[in-house]
Amino acid sequence: MQKEILALNAFDPSAASAMDAKLRDAVQRRLRSFGAASVLFYQEPLRMERADGVWMFDAEGRSYLDLYNNVPSVGHSHPRVVEAIRRQVGLLTTHTRYLNEIVDCYAERLLATFPAEIDHLVMTCTGSEANDLALRIAKAATGGAGFIVTEAAYHGNTAAVTDVSPSARAGQPVPPHVRVIPAPEMFRVPAYNLGKRFAEAVDEAITDLERSGIGFAGLLADTIFSSDGVYADPAGFLAPAVKLVHDRGGLFIADEVQPGFGRTGASLWGFARHGVVPDIVTMGKPMGNGFPMGGVATRAALLDRFAAEAKYFNTFGGNPVAAAAGLAVLDVIEDEGLIENARVVGGYVMDGLREIGNRHVQIGEVRGAGLFVGLDIVHDRETKAPAPEIASVLINRLRHRGILIGAAGPYGNALKIRPPLCFTKDNADTFITACDEVLRESRPG
Secondary structure (H helix, E strand, O other): OOOOHHHOOEOOHHHHHHOOHHHHHHHHHHHHHHHHHOOOEOOOOOOEEEEEEOEEEEOOOOEEEEOOOOOOOOOEOOHHHHHHHHHHHOOOOOOOOOOOHHHHHHHHHHHOOOOOOOOEEEEEOOHHHHHHHHHHHHHHHHOOOEEEEEOOOOOOOOHHHHHOOHHHOOOOOOOOOEEEEOOOOOOOOOOOOHHHHHHHHHHHHHHHHHHHOOOEEEEEEEOOOOOOOOOOOOOOOOHHHHHHHHHOOOEEEEEOOOOOOOOOOOOOOHHHHHOOOOOEEEEOHHHHOOOOOEEEEEOHHHHHHHHHHOOOOOOOOOOHHHHHHHHHHHHHHHHOOHHHHHHHHHHHHHHHHHHHHOOOOOEEEEEEEOOEEEEEEEOOOOOOOEOHHHHHHHHHHHHHOOEEOEEEOOOOOEEEEOOOOOOOHHHHHHHHHHHHHHHHHOOOO
């Protein structure tokens, strides 16, 4: 049974009575304010106070190696980003209805990282807002209303974007304008040609949307399929589907909120691994290294068509403080060689996990690109049966060893490894050794 994304690795409030008094009081204080909307991690929630680089520190001063949080992509509290924000907030923070040098500089710098066809930008505050706007642009451009997503996709939390996020609707049918296709995986469903198989699924979904009278607007895909369990290879498998989408009059929306900004270790953008040019690119979390930022990059003709029907303005989107943070992030990625670091250290992580997999049958597959790795946890490699309960034990025992990690996939059995891009081989050794020890301790008998 598919799990809702927020339920993965979530704290169960009914367990609060078993905690020590101090932690129980902190949890109850949170619940009094946030109620049922509260989402906390781990069987024993953490009270965090500060963070630096790849480390987070709780209220008792204990350090935790962060392999989960892709928001501070260039490192928690990076001094160059902190200083850029501090300096700009002391000068000017306002909307973009005034001309401002740093805003225009950031827009030009960011657009220069895309293929030439993608030449216009709209700034938002979150990835959810960016994906919401992308859906509107696609509908205006095509006249269709139907979208295709993968079976455990997550694209955000506005009403429109929740509709195209099956992992946020577990147990509920998707709306009539959405078609869901299988994730592009080859571990449990081998394929001699993954690109052909994925394109065929897209083709069937388009035909169904057209037959229903809804019409086809676009394919929306996180280009590393992170919520589906992390699927990156083989590089290029998306190309046949993108060509098909264009041949059938739709748009390809590349959701780069998670794989973007160098995480995949080959380019600033995840879609580049597949040799495709999207019609729309959406961005979010890592843009400002913790400062709320989002954006949509697209082709001029598409934005012109949308703007002819509806004007879009986001009060805080692209404000000067956000632009300053964004520029600092781009500078740090370039100056510190973080894309290459993601490639080298990410490969080292995957090699190390595969090596311990030789003695732990619970490790079904290690997959990913750069510093975005999926560790598929199974009962055994013969059946490849997902083992979310083993993954949960691993996650919570690692937490007690000072290592933070999360889960992904429709069953919550894939560990999602995405540390800050300044992660080192020494950090990787700490994690791999801990995984090895926890799996050894968890062996039955």
